[in-house]
Amino acid sequence: MRDHEPHPGPVGHRLSTKEAAELLGVKPETVYAYVSRGQLSSRRVPGGRGSTFDAKEVEALARRNRRESSGTSGSGGELSVRTRLTLIDTDRYYFRGVDATELAARHSYEEVAEWLWTGQLRPGATFTAPEAAVAAARRAVDALPEHTAPADRLRVAAIAAAASDPLRFDLSEEAVLGTARSLIPTLVAALPLARHDHRDSGPLAQRLWARLSVRTADKASLRALDRALALLVDHDLAASTLAVRVAASARAHAYAAVSAGLGVIEGPLHGAAGGLAHKLLLEVLDQGDAAPVIADELRAGRRIPGLGHRLYSGEDPRARALFDLLEDIPRAEPALAAARDIVATTARHAPLHANVDLALGVLTASSGMPATASETIFAVARTAGWIAHALEEYGERPLRMRPSGHYVGPRPPQPLPE
Structure with missing residues (x-):
């Protein structure tokens, strides 16, 4: 599973469960399974019983699922994780930006x-x-x-x-x-x-x-x-x-x-x-x-x-x-x-x-x-x-x-x- 930078997007730019399921091509139950596995984050609807989902996060998961269904991960099969600790670049490495x-x-x-x-x-x-x-x-x-x-x-x-x-x-x-x-x-x-x-x-x-x-x-x-x-x-x-x-x-x-x-x-x-x-x-x-x-x-x-x-x-x-x-x-x-x-x-x-x-x-x-x-x-x-x-x-x-x-x-x- 690849990690993605968060995208703030416009205020209120969120999807309902039905919309998220349609974009992902899955059943609504599967959307909540993604949430339980930590692959999606959700937010309860104020005063309601449903949840909403960040549109760009759903789109990123949909792209990832398409790559996985074709047998590729989009980056040579390697996991990518955001970190502020160590950068390796051009035969040098850095701790928090310092050589x-x-x-x-x-x-x-x-x-x-x-x-x-x-x-x-x-x-x-x-x-x-x-x-x-x-x-x-x-x-x-x-x-x-x-x-x-x-x-x-x-x-x-x-x-x-x-x-x-x-x-x-x-x-x-x-x-x-x-x-x-x-x-x-x-x-x-x-x-x-x-x-x-x-x-x-x-x-x-x-x-x-x-x-x-x-x-x-x-x-x-x-x-x-x-x-x-x-x-x-x-x-x-x-x-x-x-x-x-x-x-x-x-x-x-x-x-x-x-x-x-x-x-x-x-x-x-x-x-x-x-x-x-x-x-x-x-x-x-x-x-x-x-x-x-x-x-x-x-x-x-x-x-x-x-x-x-x-x-x-x-x-x-x-x-x-x-x-x-x-x-x-x-x-x-x-x-x-x-x-x-x-x-x-x-x-x-x-x-x-x-x-x-x-x-x-x-x-x-x-x-x-x-x-x-x-x-x-x-x-x-x-x-x-x-x-x-x-x-x-x-x-x-x-x-x-x-x-x-x-x-x-x-x-x-x-x-x-x-």
Whole structure:
């Protein structure tokens, strides 16, 4: 189902139920079914028993139905949703109109998150986790098997935090922002520590580092991790973000909406891609040459992780922004060289550029982190964007994210199966 900009139209330019049904080519009962599914809005007739409908909204639905009946959606089969958050345009991307890479270069992850949520900067913003929520989340996460994937740990932590919050069903902007500022540090605090001598305080990047690496973080490394988090806050309507908006459209609370996003990123084509790039880099470092490694990947019929992006014809701007910082970290040089070798080797046959997964792989591989660390970084970072999208969706009419199925099965009536 596509979303359309509202058209105010002339005052009183509304249709009766009968007129709307005639324009749509359906029965009056079906018009009210569209209303119940959130595909149309209605307004009661003052002093009467009927309803009226915005003429242009009905016309838009009629056009959409005609496209669906012909098997097309009018835009390459893709859903389109209004948003004021992120614009991707000509190999650059913007948060609320501001260049996202410049924003991430000048502000912390927490400050960028605040900008995305409210359109205002809060210098020095920090997120604090409530003790009760952290205790509940840690108990739940500690009960999981040792080999549990990061997204599963985070999803369990989010559910436990939700259960400890009696106000979770308050969907007002103020309440959801309060949830956002407490949920993100709770997710981090619930993860097992890699270094047990760590004091759980300071910027979020510092707290997260202690859960990803046994090494002591220097300032340059923490700056790189914080930059990665800020760059990954949002990226338009990625698959996980769409899941979050669908949940929010049904008025699921913020914890549940975030859980929906966490469920999607486990796929190898989304949140797990950075881990695949991490492993590829280690293999190139082990062999000393990207050529045989790339050959083996292609022979096995696999895509080369960390290369190409459907939204950018050139290099992913997030990758360049992160590479720039990593070049200032001496221990990252071998992994950076391996990344350059991968890009150069593949470029002989395909004009693919580095994406943010390759840059994340360099960060994690050179910092003594496991391959799954990039998935954790991605999930924690994107939680802020998911909540921003949930906030937007709470301001829309409910259940609008309800596309109509285009049935292509056997036409009824069919005989009962024997």
